[in-house]
Amino acid sequence: MAEIIDITKDRRRAIEAGCAVLGDGFPIAIPTETVYGLAADATNPAAIARIYETKGRPRFNPLICHMADLEMAEEYAAFDPISRALAEAFWPGPLTIVVPLRPHSAIHGLATAGLDTVGIRLPRGFAGDLIRAFGHPLAAPSANTSGKISATSAAHVEADLGDKIRLILDAGASAVGVESTIVKVEAGRLRLLRPGGLVASEIERVAGRRLLRSGKASAAIEAPGMLASHYAPGAAVRLDATHIDEGEALIAFGAAPIAGSEHARIVLNLSRNGNLAEAAANLFDYMKQADASGAATIAFSAVPDEGLGEAINDRLRRAAAPRE
Structure with missing residues (x-):
């Protein structure tokens, strides 16, 4: 069973233990303001493969890569002016921006499902501190069996994945409770790929343009949460x-x-x-x-x-x- 460390009681130990397991190439469960994530080194293909195996997630479904700050994000991806404005306004926070990978980016293709773009987010609080200490971006989908209900507490993670992972870092209940909003800029147009914890009107206010919606499920999976059946209970x-x-x-x-x-x-x-x-x-x-x-x-x-x-x-x- 996974070890559970309460970060409110021993933040330093949580970061040290988290970095140790991540450095060994294994995923851990981390708290974020949206939901709990199943995180592993986004530059390590064996570690990323273990995310897919642990979740039972199809490998055509890309993973969001979490960064410590915008400077780290720009090492791996290129930001157009609209994407940069959104990043500066809403990061850290519940917004994922899909942007082009830089040539020879160290983010492994398993994390992006072979796409030439990557979804990037800067989480608030502890997760950002962990990434900063680890020194590499973390690929981190929600910490649950693929297609099932997302985890918003360490107890949820333990009940679902506790016998499959080594470590769960516990920060209590997630404050936002739904995954991040995902947007993408294409030819100056701003598209909503997944609604989430940041409301559309706030994004439109900063971007100065409408957020376009497809109106139906897309056949192309460009970001997490786009599968027609997802977040499903047994009932x-x-x-x-x-x-x-x-x-x-x-x-x-x-x-x-x-x-x-x-x-x-x-x-x-x-x-x-x-x-x-x-x-x-x-x-x-x-x-x-x-x-x-x-x-x-x-x-x-x-x-x-x-x-x-x-x-x-x-x-x-x-x-x-x-x-x-």
């Missing part, structure tokens, strides 16, 4: 529920009553007062609780498709999508 998922059938789990949003909720196996509310930030922070934990209740179906009431609601609804639609 089936039903969206926009206005009533509950007996034995279903209910995950509600807001104060509006849901008919039949008294017959639900479990009732959880993402935010009774309709706060989307609170809802995002609770989303994956409540999905795990509802799944553990034994209900065959998890019913979600409607969440407004605005602000952080765009990211929440993206996750819910992918959780509800047909599974292969």
Whole structure:
């Protein structure tokens, strides 16, 4: 089983132990403000391969590479003016920017799934300090079995991957609770590849242009979180529920009553007062609780498709999508 180190009690030991395991070429679970990540040296192909093996993740699905600062990021990738402006405005934070790799970049092709671009993010807090101490970028998808519910606590990671990895660094619950927003600049146009913890309106304000959306799932996988079926619990998922059938789990949003909720196996509310930030922070934990209740179906009431609601609804639609 994985060793768990509480970074709030011994930050120095956590960094030393993390660097040691990373240096041996093995992935570790690290806390970030979005979700917990399964991190390994982005320049080491054996280490990256272990991420895919541990998660059971298809290798055509690229990994986000996490950096300590913009200076480190520019060693590996090239930033156009719009991407640089976004980086300077929102890093560290829940924004991933897809940019071209520099020629002969040390980031290994396994991390980028062979693409000539790379998704880069600067995480807040401890993860950035760990990367700075390690001295190499970390490829880090969410620390969960591929396609399943993302982990927002060390306990989630331990329950899912605890027998497959050596180390989990524990910083408590993730503050944002959904993965980063992913954007890409192409020919001066700004595209949204995945909604996430940074709302679109803030990105548009800094970029000075609209954030274009594809309107449907893309056939080309350019960034993580673009698979049609993703973030899925074991139970089936039903969206926009206005009533509950007996034995279903209910995950509600807001104060509006849901008919039949008294017959639900479990009732959880993402935010009774309709706060989307609170809802995002609770989303994956409540999905795990509802799944553990034994209900065959998890019913979600409607969440407004605005602000952080765009990211929440993206996750819910992918959780509800047909599974292969």
